[in-house]
Amino acid sequence: MYHKSKGYKIFSFFNYIFLILIALSCFLPMLHLLAQSLSSKSAINGNLVSFWPVDFNMDAYAKTFRNTNFTGSMQISVFRTVLGTLISMFVITTAGYALSKDFRGRNVLMWIFIFTMLFSGGLIPSYILVTKLGFKDTIWSLVLPGAFGAYNLILIMNFFKTIPKALEEAAFIDGASFFVIFRKIYLPLSLPGLATVGLFIMVGHWNAWFDGILYMSSTENYPLASFLQTVVVQGSAQSMALSQSEAAALSEQSIKAAQIFISTLPIILVYPFLQKYFVKGIVLGAVKE
Amino acid sequence: MQPLKTDIRKKGKDPWSKELKKSWPLYVLCIPALVCVLIFAYGPMVGLVMAFQDYKPWLGISGSAWIGWDNFARIFQYKEATQAITNTLIIAVIKIVVGIVVPIIMAILLSEIRNMGVKKSIQTLVYLPHFLSWVTVAGIMIDLLGLDGGINHVLTSVFGIQPVYFLGDPVLFRPTVIISDLWKNFGFGMIVYLAVITGIDPSYYEAAEIDGASRWQQIRHVTLPSMLPMIIVIATLSLGNILDAGFEQIFNLYNPLVYSTGDIIDTYVYRSSLLNGQYGFGTAVGLFKSGISFVLIVISYRIAYKAANYKIF
Numbered sequence: 001m002y003h004k005s006k007g008y009k010i011f012s013f014f015n016y017i018f019l020i021l022i023a024l025s026c027f028l029p030m031l032h033l034l035a036q037s038l039s040s041k042s043a044i045n046g047n048l049v050s051f052w053p054v055d056f057n058m059d060a061y062a063k064t065f066r067n068t069n070f071t072g073s074m075q076i077s078v079f080r081t082v083l084g085t086l087i088s089m090f091v092i093t094t095a096g097y098a099l100s101k102d103f104r105g106r107n108v109l110m111w112i113f114i115f116t117m118l119f120s121g122g123l124i125p126s127y128i129l130v131t132k133l134g135f136k137d138t139i140w141s142l143v144l145p146g147a148f149g150a151y152n153l154i155l156i157m158n159f160f161k162t163i164p165k166a167l168e169e170a171a172f173i174d175g176a177s178f179f180v181i182f183r184k185i186y187l188p189l190s191l192p193g194l195a196t197v198g199l200f201i202m203v204g205h206w207n208a209w210f211d212g213i214l215y216m217s218s219t220e221n222y223p224l225a226s227f228l229q230t231v232v233v234q235g236s237a238q239s240m241a242l243s244q245s246e247a248a249a250l251s252e253q254s255i256k257a258a259q260i261f262i263s264t265l266p267i268i269l270v271y272p273f274l275q276k277y278f279v280k281g282i283v284l285g286a287v288k289e
Numbered sequence: 290m291q292p293l294k295t296d297i298r299k300k301g302k303d304p305w306s307k308e309l310k311k312s313w314p315l316y317v318l319c320i321p322a323l324v325c326v327l328i329f330a331y332g333p334m335v336g337l338v339m340a341f342q343d344y345k346p347w348l349g350i351s352g353s354a355w356i357g358w359d360n361f362a363r364i365f366q367y368k369e370a371t372q373a374i375t376n377t378l379i380i381a382v383i384k385i386v387v388g389i390v391v392p393i394i395m396a397i398l399l400s401e402i403r404n405m406g407v408k409k410s411i412q413t414l415v416y417l418p419h420f421l422s423w424v425t426v427a428g429i430m431i432d433l434l435g436l437d438g439g440i441n442h443v444l445t446s447v448f449g450i451q452p453v454y455f456l457g458d459p460v461l462f463r464p465t466v467i468i469s470d471l472w473k474n475f476g477f478g479m480i481v482y483l484a485v486i487t488g489i490d491p492s493y494y495e496a497a498e499i500d501g502a503s504r505w506q507q508i509r510h511v512t513l514p515s516m517l518p519m520i521i522v523i524a525t526l527s528l529g530n531i532l533d534a535g536f537e538q539i540f541n542l543y544n545p546l547v548y549s550t551g552d553i554i555d556t557y558v559y560r561s562s563l564l565n566g567q568y569g570f571g572t573a574v575g576l577f578k579s580g581i582s583f584v585l586i587v588i589s590y591r592i593a594y595k596a597a598n599y600k601i602f
Binding site for chain 2: 005007008011012015016018019020022023024025026027029030032033036047050090091092094095097098099101103104105109112113114116117118119120121122123124125126127128129133144145146147148153154177178179182203206207208209210214225228229232233253256257260263264267271274275278
């Protein structure tokens with residue numbers, strides 16, 4: 001109806017082209033990485049690899065999975081992500097449920113939580129605290145300091161508030177306590193909300209690298225993202241531990257690409273679910289009635 | 290004082306004993322979060338006293354000597370520190386401006402795409418980089434922007450330009466940081482604007498159409514005004530981030546060659562304190578940053594509340 005003019009058609013054409021190019025630019029670097037990881041050393045060194053593997057081979061992946069530093073870090077990351085997400089979700093949903101109700105002192109509690117969004121002790125005091133608590137070189141240094149997030153609390157609280165009050169009142173009349181109502185009504189009914197926040201927290205844990213570098217004194221205890229940081233950014237050669245013959249056959253870049261790609265795979269796999277929920281989650285977090 | 294008392298009675302507030310009897314499970318449910326916050330958010334705030342000490346790890350907070358504001362005075366004496374503050378401000382401000390303007394433009398352009406399949410596919414792809422970690426993105430960029438990387442390959446073979454060292458040139462480092470940040474985050478920033486555009490009542494457009502408004506005029510007089518409250522909220526709230534130039538990104542991309550234009554407060558704190566052992570000084574720089582940020586955030590929330598009726602919760 002309204003977009004029939006010639007000028008609009010020209011605009012529309014270029015708009016499609018422009019946005020498709022932008023969208024491709026967001027995805028092609030990952031494809032380039034995948035192609036590099038599957039290509040031979042000579043092809044990479046000759047700059048022949050763009051988005052399609054040249055001299056297809058899986059050697060870089062075979063090598064990566066034989067690297068005990070890599071697989072060990074991966075296990076730590078998986079463990080950290082599962083444990084960290086469970087702890088965070090427990091802490092946030094319990095408080096989120098309580099704070100979605102009206103009770104005395106609620107606002108004071110709310111401000112205690114919100115204040116953590118506005119002001120923090122900073123890097124060094126946090127580092128010293130974690131060290132003093134004896135969490136250094138343990139998994140607790142990775143899962144406990146960030147367990148609570150005020151932003152996530154607000155999201156969860158808003159999800160809980162959308163559940164009709166009448167359900168709760170009916171349950172009260174049937175003699176249910178707050179705990180039963182929380183477990184049997186609120187948690188199951190806000191599954192999409194929990195999934196959104198849960199996925200955010202999971203991605204956060206999987207991608208976190210700085211705390212690993214900060215709190216782990218030996219690279220053997222690094223989670224995958226921290227391990228990758230040393231390989232990819234600091235480029236430390238000994239963590240690759242290539243033998244002479246392997247170094248001759250395998251491109252360093254190919255192995256880096258394989259490692260980055262493997263570490264990103266879980267994100268890409270949960271991405272369809274993330275994408276489904278997070279738009280709603282973000283909008284709920286930003287737009288309020 | 291008297292009116293206050295009647296106010297409370299009017300609202301029918303129970304005394305604490307009665308409230309506890311009724312709502313105790315709610316208090317109990319808050320305990321895990323409260324413990325977490327008290328230890329890991331408020332605990333470090335106690336450690337901020339180090340900013341006023343000549344902190345020695347073997348003496349601890351109780352044993353270290355008090356030196357008043359010396360650490361803060363040093364912030365303005367060290368060239369590196371003032372440089373880091375300036376860099377932070379410049380990088381953060383440009384990032385904020387670009388990070389608001391570009392998502393708005395992209396959201397409007399994307400809303401003009403009528404083919405739902407194409408629109409959804411584009412959306413899915415542009416959100417993706419946001420979920421990659423900065424380590425991954427840095428890995429990609431170090432490869433792509435290196436002297437023999439893809440971009441330089443194109444520059445030399447197609448345009449015949451000498452290879453450019455993007456990550457090692459103080460002049461090019463900032464643009465590189467800003468563009469890569471934009472690449473990673475514009476799709477995510479777009480979400481809220483798209484939601485606002487989708488929510489605009491189509492009858493506004495129909496009315497404008499009947500009045501003879503072109504598509505461009507419709508964008509100017511219907512779309513943009515409808516987005517304005519959200520733009521104001523996001524713009525004012527980002528005021529609080531004016532001292533956050535992106536630690537994770539800079540840390541993974543910078544090197545001593547580009548300290549002059551790329552070193553920011555957070556990376557400087559990391560280097561001067563944890564690497565060089567100046568804990569008290571590092572804490573002072575951190576506190577300086579947190580303090581200013583706190584004031585800015587409070588002001589920006591005030592403005593957002595006044596201008597667009599925004600509430601945190």
